[in-house]
Amino acid sequence: MARLSSFALHELSAKLAAGECSSVEIVNDLLDAIAERNGELHAYLWLNAEEARAAAAEADRRRAAGESPRSPLDGLPVALKDNLSARGQPCGCASRILEGYRAPYDAHVVERLRAAGAILLGRTNMDEFAMGSSTENSAYGPTRNPWDSERVPGGSSGGAAAAVAGGLALAALGSDTGGSIRQPASFCGCVGLKPTYGRVSRYGLVAYASSLDQIGPIARDTRDAARLLGIIAGRDARDSTSLDAAVPDYEAALGERLDGLRLGLPREYFGAGLDPEVERAARAAAEQCRALGAEVFEVELPHTPYAVAAYYLLATAEASANLARFDGVRYGRRVEGEDPTDLYQRTRAAGFGPEVKRRIILGAFALSHGYYDAYYLRAQKVRTLIRRDFEAAFERCDALLAPVAPTPAYRLGEKTDNPLAMYLGDILTIPVNLAGICGLSVPCGFTPGGLPIGLQIIAPALGEERALRVGHAYEQATRWMEKTSHASPSAIRGQR
Amino acid sequence: MTSPAPEFLASIGLETHVQLRTASKLFCGCARAFGAPPNTLVCPVCLGLPGAMPTVNREAVRLTVRAGLLLDCEIGLRSKFDRKSYFYPDMPKNYQISQYDRPLCIGGKLEIEVGGARKTIRLTRIHLEEDVGKSLHFESSSGVDFNRAGAPLMEIVSEPDLATPDEAMAYLLALKQILVYGGISDANLEEGNVRCDINVSVRPAGATRLGTKAEIKNMNTFKGVHRALTYEIERQIRVLRAGGAIRQETRRWDDAAGRTEAMRSKEDAHDYRYFPEPDLLPIELTAEEVAAWRADLPERPAARRARFVAAYGLPEYDAGVLTAEKAIADYFEAVARACGNFKAASNWVMTEVLRALGERQMDIAQLRVTPAALAALIGLVERKVITMPTAKEVFAHLFERGGDPEAIVKEKGLAQVSDTGAIDALAEAAIAAHPSVAADYRAGKKPALQFLVGQVMKASRGKANPQLAAEALKRKLEG
Numbered sequence: 001m002a003r004l005s006s007f008a009l010h011e012l013s014a015k016l017a018a019g020e021c022s023s024v025e026i027v028n029d030l031l032d033a034i035a036e037r038n039g040e041l042h043a044y045l046w047l048n049a050e051e052a053r054a055a056a057a058e059a060d061r062r063r064a065a066g067e068s069p070r071s072p073l074d075g076l077p078v079a080l081k082d083n084l085s086a087r088g089q090p091c092g093c094a095s096r097i098l099e100g101y102r103a104p105y106d107a108h109v110v111e112r113l114r115a116a117g118a119i120l121l122g123r124t125n126m127d128e129f130a131m132g133s134s135t136e137n138s139a140y141g142p143t144r145n146p147w148d149s150e151r152v153p154g155g156s157s158g159g160a161a162a163a164v165a166g167g168l169a170l171a172a173l174g175s176d177t178g179g180s181i182r183q184p185a186s187f188c189g190c191v192g193l194k195p196t197y198g199r200v201s202r203y204g205l206v207a208y209a210s211s212l213d214q215i216g217p218i219a220r221d222t223r224d225a226a227r228l229l230g231i232i233a234g235r236d237a238r239d240s241t242s243l244d245a246a247v248p249d250y251e252a253a254l255g256e257r258l259d260g261l262r263l264g265l266p267r268e269y270f271g272a273g274l275d276p277e278v279e280r281a282a283r284a285a286a287e288q289c290r291a292l293g294a295e296v297f298e299v300e301l302p303h304t305p306y307a308v309a310a311y312y313l314l315a316t317a318e319a320s321a322n323l324a325r326f327d328g329v330r331y332g333r334r335v336e337g338e339d340p341t342d343l344y345q346r347t348r349a350a351g352f353g354p355e356v357k358r359r360i361i362l363g364a365f366a367l368s369h370g371y372y373d374a375y376y377l378r379a380q381k382v383r384t385l386i387r388r389d390f391e392a393a394f395e396r397c398d399a400l401l402a403p404v405a406p407t408p409a410y411r412l413g414e415k416t417d418n419p420l421a422m423y424l425g426d427i428l429t430i431p432v433n434l435a436g437i438c439g440l441s442v443p444c445g446f447t448p449g450g451l452p453i454g455l456q457i458i459a460p461a462l463g464e465e466r467a468l469r470v471g472h473a474y475e476q477a478t479r480w481m482e483k484t485s486h487a488s489p490s491a492i493r494g495q496r
Numbered sequence: 497m498t499s500p501a502p503e504f505l506a507s508i509g510l511e512t513h514v515q516l517r518t519a520s521k522l523f524c525g526c527a528r529a530f531g532a533p534p535n536t537l538v539c540p541v542c543l544g545l546p547g548a549m550p551t552v553n554r555e556a557v558r559l560t561v562r563a564g565l566l567l568d569c570e571i572g573l574r575s576k577f578d579r580k581s582y583f584y585p586d587m588p589k590n591y592q593i594s595q596y597d598r599p600l601c602i603g604g605k606l607e608i609e610v611g612g613a614r615k616t617i618r619l620t621r622i623h624l625e626e627d628v629g630k631s632l633h634f635e636s637s638s639g640v641d642f643n644r645a646g647a648p649l650m651e652i653v654s655e656p657d658l659a660t661p662d663e664a665m666a667y668l669l670a671l672k673q674i675l676v677y678g679g680i681s682d683a684n685l686e687e688g689n690v691r692c693d694i695n696v697s698v699r700p701a702g703a704t705r706l707g708t709k710a711e712i713k714n715m716n717t718f719k720g721v722h723r724a725l726t727y728e729i730e731r732q733i734r735v736l737r738a739g740g741a742i743r744q745e746t747r748r749w750d751d752a753a754g755r756t757e758a759m760r761s762k763e764d765a766h767d768y769r770y771f772p773e774p775d776l777l778p779i780e781l782t783a784e785e786v787a788a789w790r791a792d793l794p795e796r797p798a799a800r801r802a803r804f805v806a807a808y809g810l811p812e813y814d815a816g817v818l819t820a821e822k823a824i825a826d827y828f829e830a831v832a833r834a835c836g837n838f839k840a841a842s843n844w845v846m847t848e849v850l851r852a853l854g855e856r857q858m859d860i861a862q863l864r865v866t867p868a869a870l871a872a873l874i875g876l877v878e879r880k881v882i883t884m885p886t887a888k889e890v891f892a893h894l895f896e897r898g899g900d901p902e903a904i905v906k907e908k909g910l911a912q913v914s915d916t917g918a919i920d921a922l923a924e925a926a927i928a929a930h931p932s933v934a935a936d937y938r939a940g941k942k943p944a945l946q947f948l949v950g951q952v953m954k955a956s957r958g959k960a961n962p963q964l965a966a967e968a969l970k971r972k973l974e975g
Contacts, residue, residue, distance in 0.1 A: 085547045098546070105540050107547060206546040210774035239549050240776050318774055321579045324590035325544045329640070340585050367581075367769035376771060 023056035023075035074117030097351025107204020125159030154184030179429025182441035186404035186454025197436035198243035201236030209315035226250035259293030264397035310382035316363030404454035523550030542646035544588030556648035564601030599623035830867030864898035
């Protein structure tokens with residue numbers, strides 16, 4: 001029989017309700033799985049084992065006392081990316097500069113999880129301050145891909161995706177600034193959702209690029225992603241950019257068919273540089289959607305080639321200010337100096353890794369006197385053009401289908417010496433962040449070598465229901481997730 | 497003494513930072529208060545903790561717009577916040593949320609008066625920003641108190657229209673007056689509510705272009721502004737006279753030494769790397785909202801002063817004293833309306849009320865003498881129920897304990913004695929006690945009567961009606 005840690009949240013929720021298992025058993029099984037595999041995968045940076053066991057026992061007690069569940073997540077564990085504040089827990093963003101810092105408050109999403117009765121299992125590895133696409137930029141060492149431990153899990157939410165795919169977490173919350181939820185979900189064979197900008201409050205998420213960051217779920221299947229989004233979405237007065245729009249019942253939108261839906265294939269997303277296996281899988285997924293009743297046709301997003309350049313100016317500009325607060329004065333690591341300026345320089349030189357330094361310098365340059373118009377302002381204009389591209393496309397279709405990343409998971413170290421090559425790997429996810437719309441990554445097959453491939457479903461602002469509907473119908477028709485969440489990589493290879 | 501040498505002209509512009517009178521800080525719910533123990537009025541937002549986000553205090557926006565309306569600015573219906581980056585230990589985020597190219601208030605003007613001459617000073621803009629914390633230096637270490645961090649600050653930037661230190665002083669006083677009038681700021685200098693940066697240049701008389709300016713940062717007293725300007729204008733003139741050139745630089749005022757000194761040159765000036773604050777939406781105001789705020793404006797000090805002259809027949813000087821502070825003007829008007837005797841109301845407020853408050857270093861808000869009580873007191877004197885000396889005694893009583901003057905008069909038996917029999921007796925006694933004075937009067941020295949009236953008043957402990965006393969004395973001396 002499959003172990004508890006291999007099920008989806010909604011399956012375990014049903015088992016709990018039926019009395020087939022307890023929260024303590026689920027948490028213990030996950031902690032066992034973590035003990036077995038975290039040494040190899042390095043998906044978690046910090047575990048909340050004692051509190052998680054106590055919270056599970058408390059949930060079991062409530063259930064035994066006949067109390068109705070607080071939510072469909074009651075008594076079920078969830079992992080947090082290391083950039084989400086939870087009271088009393090470290091919140092280090094996988095950076096040396098936040099060594100010793102513990103958050104004195106809960107992020108909005110953490111408040112929501114606690115209120116829902118969810119159990120906070122631990123904190124997952126990431127690229128330092130979410131800057132990276134492979135989780136190799138963690139100051140505490142890389143996470144490895146559960147499908148092939150010589151390969152990266154993607155990033156920056158690589159720890160979260162590896163934990164969910166490797167049976168070390170049922171689901172996790174990550175953050176996505178340029179693809180940091182969708183790309184690792186694709187590399188690891190799980191479901192990842194980047195909600196519309198403002199759908200989920202960012203309060204308590206350590207900012208990388210404030211106008212692009214968004215928190216979202218990484219899960220075993222689309223139903224779990226829908227369930228988690230339903231819990232964390234909604235207006236929060238503490239985040240002025242959070243949207244005041246009703247939160248629909250995302251699970252209610254899930255169905256088997258796609259009749260009447262118009263799905264666009266952006267020509268630019270199937271261009272040069274795309275791995276043939278990835279292209280084959282994405283086109284096959286499009287055909288599958290056609291078979292489910294959707295109309296599928298090609299559309300254009302002409303400004304796509306400029307997205308990566310615009311992103312790396314805007315995101316780094318914002319980051320250069322967002323990361324200025326890490327100075328050793330109030331919290332985290334401090335290296336003493338002769339005077340405040342010396343203290344800042346020593347602290348930041350010792351505390352930040354090379355990629356973070358590269359992006360701070362790039363961003364500060366883009367904003368500096370005499371260069372602002374040529375870089376920051378021009379990048380904002382590109383952003384507007386990209387948003388218009390999507391608006392025009394969505395006049396013709398309801399959602400877009402595309403690959404998530406141009407390649408499947410690559411080898412550790414393969415791109416670390418070439419930041420530009422690494423940046424270009426984000427070309428298919430970045431435009432969604434620039435436009436502030438939503439994107440879903442669902443598994444759509446494997447390479448001959450047994451590496452997962454992801455399909456990206458892009459929907460307009462507040463179109464999460466639609467993206468989840470497409471993703472769910474496709475997932476139910478193909479059931480790739482059964483291979484990804486339950487079986488081991490060797491079993492998949494054996495099947496092929 | 498404060499105008500520069502006649503062959504040189506000075507141009508002064510002031511950037512005045514004023515803390516707004518809100519209950520809470522600009523971007524979080526922490527109290528905006530002075531004097532609390534260090535770092536007790538703080539939260540994740542104003543400490544700049546990772547992940548914390550700002551939200552705008554609308555009251556701070558309203559107060560800034562209110563200041564703009566009082567100063568004849570144009571109101572920006574769509575303004576925004578920007579990040580201004582620089583590293584300093586008292587800056588929690590190492591960027592300050594401020595307003596760069598779209599401030600809340602644009603243009604504007606303020607009228608000042610120096611030596612009887614009126615002058616209009618143009619304003620450039622008013623924007624809203626957050627205050628920083630306060631660095632504290634101990635023997636072998638330093639600390640930062642973040643209680644002030646995030647307090648709402650309004651920066652009022654003037655054009656370089658001020659020509660002398662006296663004008664700068666008059667500008668700051670007029671600004672303070674109008675802001676307190678509007679309930680916009682307490683403008684309390686001791687609590688650091690008002691701080692100011694000076695831009696000053698000099699040029700030869702007749703030159704059309706302004707000279708190279710120096711900036712003097714972080715002045716926190718008006719007197720300091722005056723002294724620093726006096727010094728700096730003389731310094732610049734000295735440099736120019738000696739054939740030198742003024743460097744564009746930032747200078748610091750050393751109050752103890754009484755001089756300015758160079759801090760950093762233009763080349764070392766900060767690049768603040770302004771960009772729009774992505775955590776906040778643009779501030780949108782509707783024309784209706786601004787119109788409602790405009791309708792709610794208080795009368796400006798200058799207008800009130802003019803009205804006091806016209807409506808109450810007060811001399812210019814008296815009207816100026818009474819309108820210097822809104823609370824005093826309000827008090828005066830309440831007394832004047834209640835008693836109908838404007839001149840008496842003005843005299844009482846300008847002399848007794850302000851003197852008593854001054855002696856005790858009290859604020860008019862703490863005054864126990866209500867306008868109604870003072871009006872009643874004035875009425876008692878008018879109706880000759882009590883004498884002026886008695887009225888002052890009653891006032892002293894009201895000042896200490898409050899209460900109703902008529903009740904006090906009754907309770908203490910202070911009503912004026914108008915009983916002619918009693919006065920006659922006192923008059924006879926006074927004449928008998930001072931025969932030589934009486935003789936003087938009879939010999940034609942009429943002023944001698946006043947001495948005898950004084951004796952009657954003294955004997956009655958101030959209660960005798962002085963007019964009746966004089967009549968009784970005359971009757972007895974002449975009869």
